[in-house]
């Protein structure tokens with residue numbers, strides 16, 4: 209049976225989740241108390257309904273207990289967010305993800321049993337900070353406290369050098385796991401893969417090692 | 430000379446940027462019109478000042494034109510966000526990153542010359558949607574339209590098998606670039622690396638290939 213998702217609250221976060229889930233071919237029920245927002249999503253998702261999620265009867269009649277994953281994306285109204293989560297939990301919904309506004313909100317949500325709690329603004333702040341520290345860093349994935357994967361733009365000085373000539377592994381202890389050039393991508397590149405200026409190197413390594421490499425590349429600009 | 434960053438607006442997004450920049454050892458000037466918020470950050474960043482960023486004279490006296498990168502993280506008050514960006518641009522600030530609330534806001538910001546525009550809620554919506562579609566996916570980095578890096582939790586069926594036995598590359602065309610086990614991380618694991626249930630596999634590959642692997646692993650749960 210196909211998994212069913214529900215998203216409650218169609219603000220920027222909830223709305224974007226609906227679109228991405230639908231893009232991935234998922235069945236999505238979108239719920240908002242606001243008619244205009246619901247209309248906006250009627251063509252995006254499988255079902256879009258106007259409903260107040262703090263009304264237990266309404267959630268029951270929508271059969272929400274049978275959904276595999278429900279996302280509560282109500283932001284500003286903490287009371288509604290908390291009450292909705294509580295009702296979903298009591299109904300026995302398998303997995304509940306909730307957008308939190310602040311630490312207090314998160315604490316309450318954990319107590320009542322939310323499975324996953326998201327701080328979109330806070331998390332994006334950390335991501336963007338990593339990106340802007342080096343102009344060469346396009347994107348960034350934290351693997352652990354001390355290891356990351358980063359996308360780095362190859363400098364002029366790297367142009368027409370092979371990976372073995374650049375010797376990033378020996379010099380910085382980092383591994384190039386893929387190279388992007390325009391629309392092409394070379395996964396697990398060989399040592400003789402030649403690099404062009406502007407190529408995007410996908411690099412995995414320790415944060416300190418990556419930082420040294422980033423700094424060196426920034427100086428080459 | 431060390432790069433200097435300024436962050437205007439210390440909400441969740443701006444505040445989190447300040448912390449992350451400071452964590453990376455950067456010099457940060459934090460600005461907010463609200464005294465309480467400024468006090469909260471006085472021990473986090475190099476300098477924290479109470480100021481209205483729509484006041485050109487104040488920005489001048491702070492010497493903001495000499496900063497390499499200024500982040501405008503004023504959200505709800507579109508007028509202040511736009512006016513602040515305009516002033517920074519006219520002063521000749523090298524790089525300006527702005528948090529946008531909606532498409533209209535983004536359009537205006539592009540017109541007046543903002544270098545980078547961020548939609549934290551929208552972007553996190555897409556990220557989280559990818560994570561929740563598969564229970565095994567912990568995090569996710571989009572490399573291109575068709576390639577990604579994902580963190581997948583090793584299933585029970587994978588327990589005590591080596592990478593060569595699992596043969597993920599031949600079966601799914603994906604590469605395991607690292608394995609996380611608790612606090613340890615094994616970068617570029619060898620073929621005889623054995624996998625335990627609950628290990629996190631960092632996998633790079635085409636989206637379709639990764640999807641096949643994710644589905645297989647979901648069925649093994």
Ligand SMILES: Nc1ncnc2c1ncn2[C@@H]1O[C@H](COP(=O)(O)OP(=O)(O)OP(=O)(O)O)[C@@H](O)[C@H]1O
Pocket residue numbers: 216217218219220221222239240241242245259260261262281282283284285288550
């Ligand atoms: N009780 C409720 N039932 C259903 N939907 C609700 C309820 N309360 C609020 N909502 C909806 O939740 C959505 C998100 O609310 P929020 O106050 O966070 O708006 P937002 O700031 O636009 O969202 P975001 O921060 O994701 O951009 C709104 O569309 C709102 O109508």
Ligand SMILES: Nc1ncnc2c1ncn2[C@@H]1O[C@H](COP(=O)(O)OP(=O)(O)OP(=O)(O)O)[C@@H](O)[C@H]1O
Pocket residue numbers: 329437438439440441442443460461462463466480481482483502503504505506509
């Ligand atoms: N003209 C201004 N000069 C300086 N700071 C300002 C100005 N206008 C607003 N701010 C500050 O910008 C910060 C962010 O504003 P916003 O309205 O987006 O708050 P928020 O919703 O808490 O932020 P976030 O969405 O990042 O969580 C606030 O701390 C506010 O005091």
Ligand SMILES: [Ca+2]
Pocket residue numbers: 219283284
């Ligand atoms: Ca909000």
Ligand SMILES: [Ca+2]
Pocket residue numbers: 350352353354355356415
């Ligand atoms: Ca880190």
Ligand SMILES: [Ca+2]
Pocket residue numbers: 440504505
């Ligand atoms: Ca806001």
Ligand SMILES: [Ca+2]
Pocket residue numbers: 571573574575576577636
């Ligand atoms: Ca993709």
